[in-house]
Amino acid sequence: MKFILASQNKHKANEIENILGDGFSIITMDETEARNIDIIEDGETFEENALIKARTVANATNLPTIADDSGICVDYLGGKPGIHTARFAGENATDDENIDKLLSELDGVPEENRGAHFACCIAVVFPSGDEQTFYGECHGRILTERHGENGFGYDPVFYVPEYGKAMAEIEPETKNKISHRSRALNAMMKGLTK
Numbered sequence: 466m467k468f469i470l471a472s473q474n475k476h477k478a479n480e481i482e483n484i485l486g487d488g489f490s491i492i493t494m495d496e497t498e499a500r501n502i503d504i505i506e507d508g509e510t511f512e513e514n515a516l517i518k519a520r521t522v523a524n525a526t527n528l529p530t531i532a533d534d535s536g537i538c539v540d541y542l543g544g545k546p547g548i549h550t551a552r553f554a555g556e557n558a559t560d561d562e563n564i565d566k567l568l569s570e571l572d573g574v575p576e577e578n579r580g581a582h583f584a585c586c587i588a589v590v591f592p593s594g595d596e597q598t599f600y601g602e603c604h605g606r607i608l609t610e611r612h613g614e615n616g617f618g619y620d621p622v623f624y625v626p627e628y629g630k631a632m633a634e635i636e637p638e639t640k641n642k643i644s645h646r647s648r649a650l651n652a653m654m655k656g657l658t659k
Contacts, residue, residue: 466657467489467490467491468489468491468528468530468531469491469493469499469522469523469528469529469531470492470493470494470530470531470532471494471504471518471521472518473495476617477533477646478491478493480637480644480646481646483637484647484650489654497528499522499525499526504517504518506518506534508534510548510586511535511547511600512598514548514586515532515534515586515587515588515598516588516598518588519588519589519590523591523592529589529590530590531590533587533646533649535550535646536548536549536583537581537618537619537623538581538583538584539580539607540581541571541579546563546567553566560618560619564621564622567607567622568607568610576606581605581606581607581623582602583644584600584601584645585645585648586598586599587600587646587649587652589653599656600649601644601646601648601650601651601652604626605623605632606623606624606626610622611631611633612634613632613635614633615632615637616635616640619632620632620633620640625643627643628643632644
């Protein structure tokens with residue numbers, strides 16, 4: 466199956482391609498006439514934003530499109546940053562700036578209150594108008610400092626209990642089996658092949 470990925474995030478595109486493996490071909494927005502589309506993500510949930518992205522690109526290209534909306538939800542912060550994960554420290558914030566803001570908001574919070582989960586919704590939209598969404602989560606907690614060099618985003622401060630280390634210390638092959646995005650994509654593969 467061939468899909469356009471409604472994203473310009475190369476890390477995300479590579480991760481999705483590695484997880485989907487054989488049988489799925491992914492091209493990014495940059496490789497289509499959708500390259501200059503400005504998508505306004507004004508939904509209030511991961512699902513709404515994933516559908517907005519997938520519908521916009523599918524309508525522009527008339528090709529099957531997948532979109533991902535994902536983020537980190539911290540219990541102590543009432544689920545924030547949530548859908549604002551990428552912009553937590555401001556509109557054009559870097560990963561480091563977002564992590565710094567998160568660590569500052571959790572300064573002094575004890576380990577037992579630092580629970581968090583990564584959440585991901587994958588939306589699939591076909592030119593026919595058929596739509597499906599798939600969801601995945603990965604649970605852990607927020608560390609007090611960065612660990613590891615793998616991954617991106619909040620991976621250096623997200624502790625995965627079953628592995629006893631930060632997501633950024635876990636090999637990419639393993640991360641691609643346990644991540645929120647992996648779980649949502651595996652649900653998608655099962656759902657689309659039924």
